[in-house]
Amino acid sequence: MITSDPPRPDRVTGRRHIAARVDDVVNALRNRLFRRRGWRPRIVPYTGYGSTHEVRLLARVLLAPPVTDRDPRMDAAADPDPDSTAARQRATRGWRRFLTTPIPAARVEVDVDGSTYHLVTDRRGYLDARIAVTLPAGWHDLPIRVDRGRPSRLRVRVVGDEPTLGIVSDIDDTVMITHLPRPLLAAWNTFVLRESARVAVRGMAELYRQILAAHPQAPVIYLSTGAWNVAPTLTRFLARHGFPEGPLLLTDWGPTNTGWVRSGRQHKHDTLRRLGRELPQVRWLLVGDDGQHDPQIYDDYAAEHPQQVLGIAIRRLTATQQALTTTATHRAPAPHVPTVRGKDGFALVAALRAAGLPPR
Incomplete structure (x- = not known):
């Protein structure tokens, strides 16, 4: 059985916003042009998550130039070996990720435990589907195909049914520093060409690894307002700096049915609520920074669902980083859940232990 997603803000009835209509017209023209030039569908798979009885599948189908096995532009996601380091390094980086065109209503097939599911992408080429399954806890690699495209x-x-701890982590200024003002941060994260140009926050990878050492079944979710286009680059950055593997839940920067852009803040609010519905057995440690809206977003969710929040850990930005942050927030800790603060991962480890929270 395939289950529909909860309604998104851009899924509305009635007349669509001009932004969406213009975007659809431009995308249709690009599809016709590039297909005449021999471009083919390419699947960009994203890491999904779910329970033993239902999983959320995430991917995107794009038109891209035809490639060969020796072409350095070959998307790592299309490599038949998903664990191949060489394949990851071949993945297209930075601005090249935006030289593709989404394929709306692309029909894809996904194999799960002997059954084949027939799914369709949305108007921006995204596949975001929940399907009923029977799968054991752990990691699974599910074959996906699209007509005339390379399989991936x-x-x-898959998170087990027993109660467990989980981590929801922000990315920018929480696990990664770019030393740029917020107005430039999004553009930098989108168009930077090398992972080495980004700096990991001290001790954050060690914090997450310590928690997983004590709670090996804990899922790790990376929640950010960054664009899906840079998911492969962020995944390589996290792996390179020793962060645990986990789904990235990002957002689409394209026009919506209600406006030109989506609200990043609403994206985080909605995603936390969705995780609470889909994985009710998990109590989350919410990790973010005080440079923007994380404290308020986490406090609001903890107030709504205190039984699903184990604690809140906030990385305290330096004075320089605060000066570059245009929307810094200064809030008192939420009274309903333990909240700790620290300048980096090492300080947060000590603060969490002092509060009786993992790692311990």
Whole structure:
């Protein structure tokens, strides 16, 4: 059985916003032009998650130039070996990720435990589907195909039915520093060409690894307002700096049915609520920074669902980083859940232990 997603803000009835209509017209013209030039569908798989009875599959289908096995532009996601380091390094980086065109209503097939599911992408080429399954806890690689395109695999993290701890982590200024003002941060994260140009926050990878050492079944979710286009680059950055593997839940920067852009803040609010519905057995440690809206978003969710929040850990930005942050927030800790603060991962480890929270 295939289950529909909860309604998104851009899924509305009635007349669509001019932004969406213009975007659809331009995309249709690009599809016709590039197909005449021999461009083919390419699957960009994203890491999904779910329970033993239902999983969320995430991917995108794009038109891209035809490639060969020796072409350095070959998308790592299309490599038949998803664990191949060489394949990851071949993945297209930075601005090249935007030289593709989404394929709306693309029909894809996904194989799960002997059954084949027939799914369709949305107007921006995204596949975001929940399907009923019977899968054991752990990691699974699910074959996915599209007509005339290179097959790939969807990586899915299945969380067991027993109560467990989980981590929801922000990315920018929480695990990664770019030393740029917020107005430039999004553009930098989108168009930077090398992972080495980004700096990991001290001790954050060690914090997450320590928690997983004590709670090996804990899922790790990376929640960010960054664009889906840079998911492969962010995945390589996290792996390179020793962060645990986990789904990235990002957003689409394209026009919506209600406006030109989506609200990043609403994206985080909605995603936390969705995780609470889909994985009710998990109590989350919410990790973010005080440079923008994380404290308020986490406090609001903890107030709504205190039984699903184990604690809140906020990385305290330096004075320089605060000066570059245009929307810094200064809030008192939420009274309903333990909240700790620290300048980096090492300080947060000590603060969490002092509060009686993992790692311990």
